[in-house]
Amino acid sequence: MIKEINGLADLAINGAAPAFEQPLHVGRPNLAERAVFDRYLDQIFESNWLTNNGPLVQQLELEVSRRLGVDHCVAMCNGTIALEIAIRALELTGEVILPSYTFVATAHAVSWQGLQPVFADIDPVTHNLDPASVERLITPATTGIVGVHLWGRPAPVGELAEVARDHDVKLLFDASHAFACSMEGTSIGNFGECEVFSFHATKVFNSFEGGVVSTNNAALAEKMRLMRNFGFAGNDNVIHPGTNGKMTEVCAAMGLSNLELLDSYLDHNRHNFAAYQRGIEGVDGLRLLAPPEPEGANFQYIVIEVGESFGADRDEVLAALEAENVLARRYFWPGCHKMQPYRETQPTAELWLPHTTEVASRVLVLPTGKSVGDAEIDIICRIFRLLGAGSAGARAAG
Numbered sequence: 001m002i003k004e005i006n007g008l009a010d011l012a013i014n015g016a017a018p019a020f021e022q023p024l025h026v027g028r029p030n031l032a033e034r035a036v037f038d039r040y041l042d043q044i045f046e047s048n049w050l051t052n053n054g055p056l057v058q059q060l061e062l063e064v065s066r067r068l069g070v071d072h073c074v075a076m077c078n079g080t081i082a083l084e085i086a087i088r089a090l091e092l093t094g095e096v097i098l099p100s101y102t103f104v105a106t107a108h109a110v111s112w113q114g115l116q117p118v119f120a121d122i123d124p125v126t127h128n129l130d131p132a133s134v135e136r137l138i139t140p141a142t143t144g145i146v147g148v149h150l151w152g153r154p155a156p157v158g159e160l161a162e163v164a165r166d167h168d169v170k171l172l173f174d175a176s177h178a179f180a181c182s183m184e185g186t187s188i189g190n191f192g193e194c195e196v197f198s199f200h201a202t203k204v205f206n207s208f209e210g211g212v213v214s215t216n217n218a219a220l221a222e223k224m225r226l227m228r229n230f231g232f233a234g235n236d237n238v239i240h241p242g243t244n245g246k247m248t249e250v251c252a253a254m255g256l257s258n259l260e261l262l263d264s265y266l267d268h269n270r271h272n273f274a275a276y277q278r279g280i281e282g283v284d285g286l287r288l289l290a291p292p293e294p295e296g297a298n299f300q301y302i303v304i305e306v307g308e309s310f311g312a313d314r315d316e317v318l319a320a321l322e323a324e325n326v327l328a329r330r331y332f333w334p335g336c337h338k339m340q341p342y343r344e345t346q347p348t349a350e351l352w353l354p355h356t357t358e359v360a361s362r363v364l365v366l367p368t369g370k371s372v373g374d375a376e377i378d379i380i381c382r383i384f385r386l387l388g389a390g391s392a393g394a395r396a397a398g
């Protein structure tokens with residue numbers, strides 16, 4: 001049940017009951033049609049084939065490759081392992097440059113391979129890597145750059161490629177947020193040496209857990225296939241170092257079922273984004289991050305910057321929403337450089353990350369996806385308008 005909110009007295013921070021009886025989460029999974037998923041499950045039970053490059057994994061790889069318009073997709077058990085395998089396959093050594101303003105898995109994947117993550121700053125408008133900051137951090141030890149298409153907004157692919165070319169380092173992308181996104185008509189998945197997608201439950205397209213690495217380089221794809229399966233090239237024949245990065249058949253089943261509904265998820269997210277846009281239009285101090293190319297966006301994250309003129313700061317807004325049972329998130333606060341072990345190993349990083357610090361202190365991510373609709377968004381936007389009006393009133397009175 002949703003409670004009506006018409007004035008400041010109706011807000012839970014002022015003692016009223018919460019707007020939502022049940023918590024409204026960021027990252028609520030888009031669940032496929034049960035009947036479709038059950039049909040795939042029947043196939044698994046009939047074939048008795050559960051994992052190790054099974055038929056459903058192969059089908060998912062093929063369908064995802066078609067969707068991305070890319071030659072090869074190598075399915076993995078999750079996005080983090082996919083990143084680690086991609087980084088290993090590219091034989092990076094020494095230092096690897098990446099944004100601090102990303103989910104910590106991007107940094108951990110680098111560090112877990114015994115490499116030194118070096119944090120570059122972002123553009124405060126796009127939230128994506130700033131190529132000039134990347135270039136300043138290149139040293140003789142640098143061998144790679146990991147660009148991130150944050151929120152599904154394409155990173156500055158051309159400029160980063162130029163920096164990589166000029167300094168003879170490899171460029172790959174963490175495309176975890178960018179499934180079904182494109183840049184100037186080309187699907188994300190086709191850039192750099194390879195791109196890594198996450199199919200985690202919270203993503204617009206999920207396979208419970210999972211991910212793929214996409215590439216147009218056949219040799220690289222082959223190497224990653226070996227690496228995800230202990231280096232086996234047939235029974236008893238290990239020809240490469242490897243790990244266990246395999247996707248299971250049940251995960252592929254969820255992926256295939258969700259693929260059938262992907263376009264409806266994108267339509268729903270697009271609709272939700274427009275509703276949020278209308279709902280907070282004209283509210284002083286709020287900025288809703290819009291995709292640069294709406295036709296090539298998946299709208300999976302509703303990202304709001306709470307600016308100084310809003311009156312209440314980001315954390316006050318977070319608390320007010322939480323009181324209403326709206327569980328917004330402060331992604332990706334406070335930045336990887338402030339998390340362990342990087343906070344300790346790179347205590348001065350903050351000095352060259354001013355935009356990361358500023359953006360991380362302003363961003364709130366709001367609920368969207370299939371479980372959120374017009375009624376919920378209307379209430380959330382009302383809460384924002386009241387908080388804005390309340391603080392404007394307080395400012396006027398003070």
Ligand code: T4K
Pocket residue numbers: 025026027028029078079080081102103105106148174176177198199200201202210211327331
């Ligand atoms: N690179 C980037 C840029 C990424 O964003 C990610 C993952 C990766 C790499 C690594 O990919 P994976 O190895 O994960 O495939 C969540 C996700 O766990 C993570 O996959 C995602 N990024 C990140 C942005 O969000 P948390 O720590 O926020 O998860 P958690 O448990 O707090 O869940 C988020 C929200 O979703 C909660 O409000 C509850 C809701 N939820 C979650 C799950 C799992 C549900 O309603 N149902 C569920 O089943 O990291």
